[in-house]
Amino acid sequence: MRVTKLASTCENGDCPTLYATDRDTILIRGETPVDHGLALPAHETVVEIPVELLRKVLRDQRI
Incomplete structure (x- = not known):
């Protein structure tokens, strides 16, 4: 897998x-x-990120 x-x-x-x-x-x-408090299967996880990180990606139109 290539990651950017x-x-x-x-x-x-x-x-x-x-x-x-x-x-x-x-x-x-x-x-x-x-x-x-979420019930997650063993093969899944959750991560927490700042909302500003999503705003930055959308603002920069990188996706």
């Missing part, structure tokens, strides 16, 4: 980031919340 960085909350380091893949999918890097 779309937008991040910082230039370098460990921070929320959105990536596009060559499979026409999006990868999301963020915090793993523990207090969400």
Whole structure:
């Protein structure tokens, strides 16, 4: 899988980031919340990212 960085909350380091893949999918890097109360199957997870990260990607029209 090829991954291309779309937008991040910082230039370098460990921070929320959105990536596009060559499979026409999006990868999301963020915090793993523990207090969400959702019932998830073992093969799924959720991540938490700032709303501003989505706004930045849409504003920059990278997807």
